[in-house]
Amino acid sequence: MSARKTAKPARGSRRVFSFGDGKADGDAKMKEMLGGKGANLAEMTRIGLPVPAGFTISTVVCAEYQAAGDRIPNALMPEVAKALVKVERVMAARFGDASLPLLLSVRSGARVSMPGMMDTVLNLGLNDRTVEGLARLADTRFAYDSYRRFIQMYGDVVLDVPRDRFEHRLEAQKANRRVHLDTELDADDWRELVREYLRIVEEETGKPFPQDPQQQLWGAIGAVFRSWKTPRAITYRKMNAIPDEWGTAVNVQAMVFGNMGDDCATGVAFTRDPATGSNVFYGEYLKNAQGEDVVAGTRTPQPINKESRSADQAHLPTLEEEMPKAYKQLARIRHTLESHYCEMQDIEFTIQAGKLWMLQTRTGKRTVRAAVKIAVDMVRERLISREVAVGRVDAGQLDQLLHPTLDPDAPKKVIAKGLPASPGGACGAVVFSAEDAETKAKAHEKVVLVRIETSPEDIHGMYAAEGILTARGGMTSHAAVVARGMGKCCVVGCGTLQISYARGEFRVGDTLVRAGDVITIDGSTGEVILGEVATVTPELSGEFGELMKWADSMRRLEVRTNADTPHDAKVARDFGAEGIGLCRTEHMFFEEARILAVREMILATDEIQRGRALEKLLPMQRGDFVGIFQAMAGLPVTIRLLDPPLHEFLPHEEDGIREVAEALGDDVAAVRARIEERSEFNPMLGHRGCRLGITFPDIYRMQVRAITEAACQVAESGVKVQPEIMIPLVAHVKELERLRALAEEEIAHVLAAHPGSRLKISIGTMIEVPRAALTADAIANFADFFSFGTNDMTQMAYALSRDDAGKFLPDYLETGILKDDPFVSIDRDGIGQLIRIGVERGRSTRPRLKVGICGEHGGDPKSVMFCDEVGLDYVSCSPFRVPVARLAAAQAAIHARQQKKAAARPVRKQARVAAKRATSTRGTRRTRS
Numbered sequence: 001m002s003a004r005k006t007a008k009p010a011r012g013s014r015r016v017f018s019f020g021d022g023k024a025d026g027d028a029k030m031k032e033m034l035g036g037k038g039a040n041l042a043e044m045t046r047i048g049l050p051v052p053a054g055f056t057i058s059t060v061v062c063a064e065y066q067a068a069g070d071r072i073p074n075a076l077m078p079e080v081a082k083a084l085v086k087v088e089r090v091m092a093a094r095f096g097d098a099s100l101p102l103l104l105s106v107r108s109g110a111r112v113s114m115p116g117m118m119d120t121v122l123n124l125g126l127n128d129r130t131v132e133g134l135a136r137l138a139d140t141r142f143a144y145d146s147y148r149r150f151i152q153m154y155g156d157v158v159l160d161v162p163r164d165r166f167e168h169r170l171e172a173q174k175a176n177r178r179v180h181l182d183t184e185l186d187a188d189d190w191r192e193l194v195r196e197y198l199r200i201v202e203e204e205t206g207k208p209f210p211q212d213p214q215q216q217l218w219g220a221i222g223a224v225f226r227s228w229k230t231p232r233a234i235t236y237r238k239m240n241a242i243p244d245e246w247g248t249a250v251n252v253q254a255m256v257f258g259n260m261g262d263d264c265a266t267g268v269a270f271t272r273d274p275a276t277g278s279n280v281f282y283g284e285y286l287k288n289a290q291g292e293d294v295v296a297g298t299r300t301p302q303p304i305n306k307e308s309r310s311a312d313q314a315h316l317p318t319l320e321e322e323m324p325k326a327y328k329q330l331a332r333i334r335h336t337l338e339s340h341y342c343e344m345q346d347i348e349f350t351i352q353a354g355k356l357w358m359l360q361t362r363t364g365k366r367t368v369r370a371a372v373k374i375a376v377d378m379v380r381e382r383l384i385s386r387e388v389a390v391g392r393v394d395a396g397q398l399d400q401l402l403h404p405t406l407d408p409d410a411p412k413k414v415i416a417k418g419l420p421a422s423p424g425g426a427c428g429a430v431v432f433s434a435e436d437a438e439t440k441a442k443a444h445e446k447v448v449l450v451r452i453e454t455s456p457e458d459i460h461g462m463y464a465a466e467g468i469l470t471a472r473g474g475m476t477s478h479a480a481v482v483a484r485g486m487g488k489c490c491v492v493g494c495g496t497l498q499i500s501y502a503r504g505e506f507r508v509g510d511t512l513v514r515a516g517d518v519i520t521i522d523g524s525t526g527e528v529i530l531g532e533v534a535t536v537t538p539e540l541s542g543e544f545g546e547l548m549k550w551a552d553s554m555r556r557l558e559v560r561t562n563a564d565t566p567h568d569a570k571v572a573r574d575f576g577a578e579g580i581g582l583c584r585t586e587h588m589f590f591e592e593a594r595i596l597a598v599r600e601m602i603l604a605t606d607e608i609q610r611g612r613a614l615e616k617l618l619p620m621q622r623g624d625f626v627g628i629f630q631a632m633a634g635l636p637v638t639i640r641l642l643d644p645p646l647h648e649f650l651p652h653e654e655d656g657i658r659e660v661a662e663a664l665g666d667d668v669a670a671v672r673a674r675i676e677e678r679s680e681f682n683p684m685l686g687h688r689g690c691r692l693g694i695t696f697p698d699i700y701r702m703q704v705r706a707i708t709e710a711a712c713q714v715a716e717s718g719v720k721v722q723p724e725i726m727i728p729l730v731a732h733v734k735e736l737e738r739l740r741a742l743a744e745e746e747i748a749h750v751l752a753a754h755p756g757s758r759l760k761i762s763i764g765t766m767i768e769v770p771r772a773a774l775t776a777d778a779i780a781n782f783a784d785f786f787s788f789g790t791n792d793m794t795q796m797a798y799a800l801s802r803d804d805a806g807k808f809l810p811d812y813l814e815t816g817i818l819k820d821d822p823f824v825s826i827d828r829d830g831i832g833q834l835i836r837i838g839v840e841r842g843r844s845t846r847p848r849l850k851v852g853i854c855g856e857h858g859g860d861p862k863s864v865m866f867c868d869e870v871g872l873d874y875v876s877c878s879p880f881r882v883p884v885a886r887l888a889a890a891q892a893a894i895h896a897r898q899q900k901k902a903a904a905r906p907v908r909k910q911a912r913v914a915a916k917r918a919t920s921t922r923g924t925r926r927t928r929s
């Protein structure tokens with residue numbers, strides 16, 4: 001919606017919507033016009049709840065106000081005057097009348113909640129005369145306390161008087177009277193303070209404080225509209241993707257008082273426990289207080305009932321005990337609201353002289369654990385459908401349920417912040433090498449592995465550590481990808497860390513952390529914390545399983561996993577994976593027992609030497625694949641042939657070089673020279689992926705052979721296997737043509753030795769080089785399947801280094817240049833186009849081509865939505881993200897169905913209109929004839 005469109009309401013359309021006494025002009029569906037708060041006040045009034053009368057000025061006026069250079073549109077005035085008369089009638093009080101004064105609250109309220117970002121004025125309508133009227137109706141102390149609150153709030157919000165001028169004066173009054181609390185000041189104190197506050201306003205603004213209630217009201221309405229444009233509101237909108245043109249509504253409502261005496265109170269409550277989701281009424285209140293006192297935190301609120309009482313609140317009385325009648329009514333309203341909204345509500349209420357008033361209701365925020373329980377319980381209670389329940393849980397937060405997390409109540413000293421690469425919390429002694437991590441873990445010591453960046457050589461240390469912290473790297477850097485695969489907590493790209501391996505320490509600002517010091521890292525926020533923070537292990541509830549079952553019945557996308565070991569494969573299968581979409585074979589090459597043979601293979605000078613090394617590796621690889629096929633019995637397993645540049649496997653230390661030289665029977669200098677030769681300026685675009693298979697076909701032959709032999713062996717033991725061989729980094733169709741022929745030849749060779757075998761092995765390719773996507777029609781001639789490698793594709797097409805982007809991407813996100821990290825959520829506009837092209841062109845050659853994704857995006861809910869939209873067959877992600885992807889895939893399918901229905905609606909409507917017209921035309925003809 002453009003600002004121009006919202007700037008003028010249609011002629012005759014209303015700008016002001018009244019509510020009160022059981023009647024309302026608006027309702028809950030009108031959030032766009034009335035804002036969330038206004039729409040729900042109207043709705044609560046409609047369903048008969050006790051809401052103080054008031055009116056909402058529509059969001060449309062906000063745009064009008066701004067378009068007119070911050071001026072109230074003339075047309076608004078008579079509408080407000082009319083609405084105000086209604087409020088006076090319902091509340092039996094008069095605005096500005098000294099004998100029966102009506103006081104108002106003026107609050108903002110956007111379509112979505114923007115807590116604390118915009119302005120509010122309370123107790124409006126008080127002046128030197130009405131305060132006396134209020135004093136007669138209530139008591140003098142209360143009246144003058146309300147008046148000074150009003151002057152302070154109005155002075156701050158509308159007249160720009162520095163807030164601390166009032167606060168200093170209040171503190172001085174307390175000091176004079178030798179008291180600590182506001183509640184200890186008496187009526188004379190407040191009267192004196194009011195005089196002082198009025199003087200401060202006049203001094204600051206050069207004018208007396210406005211005594212005319214009408215002037216006060218228009219001043220407050222204008223200030224609320226202006227608060228839409230304060231820097232904090234603008235930043236909040238940017239961070240939460242809230243369009244600037246939405247604008248805020250203004251809610252003007254009769255004041256009710258929770259601070260008139262001991263039969264008054266104010267509080268907030270949730271209709272269910274927002275932490276656990278259990279179906280209990282949960283909330284807190286303050287006796288003799290106004291809403292702002294609850295927020296200010298100067299007094300400790302009391303629980304509303306025993307279910308809301310924490311262990312240390314056993315001595316506190318509850319609302320249920322102190323004001324049983326009002327509590328009973330509130331508890332009834334809780335049920336009314338839930339069955340009306342079919343959703344957990346967060347409410348605000350006030351009790352004035354024993355009478356309950358509802359001031360707000362909105363959808364309650366909750367933990368993911370509570371979200372799952374509430375969604376499933378509400379289906380059981382027949383409040384919502386399964387589809388609604390599945391749509392209500394934030395898939396992105398689901399993996400918080402699967403990892404231990406930091407105790408949110410524990411104190412913590414955050415010393416640095418990096419990228420939250422893999423969720424959960426981890427705590428342990430700092431180690432700086434994989435070797436130390438392994439040794440200490442063997443001695444049952446908990447460690448956090450801290451590295452400038454990790455490489456495949458660190459895998460054993462990453463396994464041993466509780467968590468991993470790196471100074472460099474982005475969300476698809478080695479550390480991030482591997483840690484996620486292991487389900488280990490990881491923070492990467494923490495650029496403020498200055499690590500010295502030589503001294504065994506790191507510094508962040510003035511803080512020095514030595515090897516052995518304990519730190520905690522939070523993989524969900526990226527925080528690095530000094531010392532130990534307790535972790536809590538979440539339990540998977542029965543409701544989680546139930547919700548996932550429903551999700552599975554709704555989704556179209558298959559969900560596979562990226563797993564390289566039988567253990568990871570099993571974890572993923574337990575989480576519901578339906579196959580392996582990516583098994584990175586290079587990870588198997590780093591194990592201690594094999595690295596020597598791998599190095600021999602790479603540094604061999606001729607076929608014979610290489611052949612000897614490959615002979616050693618063959619049985620090891622075969623063993624790996626047997627384990628994986630067994631773990632994934634009956635499910636497809638995509639195994640990718642060797643991908644990374646060979647130099648990554650090479651030794652750099654003297655000992656390692658000597659060891660390889662001995663194994664090869666070569667001299668050390670010659671081996672060192674060959675290592676030099678292998679080094680590349682730009683390894684990510686160098687000798688890797690299928691290029692290795694082209695120059696060293698024997699490596700790929702060995703791998704295909706190991707896969708096929710393993711598959712035969714497992715199949716012969718009676719277990720169903722479905723191997724799929726995947727060729728990485730293909731850019732040109734000829735690469736795939738040649739390597740497919742090589743693989744087919746090797747498969748045929750192995751199968752010839754297993755005459756009874758009916759094994760079918762499909763051969764496909766990764767689409768990760770942009771050129772491959774553009775030439776997908778040609779490539780599809782030689783591929784049984786495609787799998788989009790969106791990590792490399794993002795790197796290459798966006799020209800963003802996977803390992804260096806962590807240094808500058810956070811600035812892009814902070815300044816709003818980018819909304820999402822493109823390594824986390826697929827960049828729909830750019831990379832998304834390549835994917836669409838790849839799918840369309842691939843399927844133009846082979847209509848039934850199976851297409852999936854195995855980049856890290858496969859476990860990101862937004863990207864899963866995109867994958868569903870472009871018609872992929874499956875997504876593949878790290879084991880702990882499998883439930884996330886299952887839920888996200890279901891939500892994507894629900895969304896697609898809704899879109900389809902919405903698109904069909906006008907067509908159906910047109911058809912109905914046409915049919916009606918046809919009937920009436922026929923009718924007319926008949927009459928005429």
Ligand code: PEP
Pocket residue numbers: 481582584643768788789790791792793854855856
């Ligand atoms: C990719 O590039 O998206 C991919 C899955 O491969 P890797 O991360 O191993 O480069």
Ligand code: MG
Pocket residue numbers: 768789791792
């Ligand atoms: Mg890749």
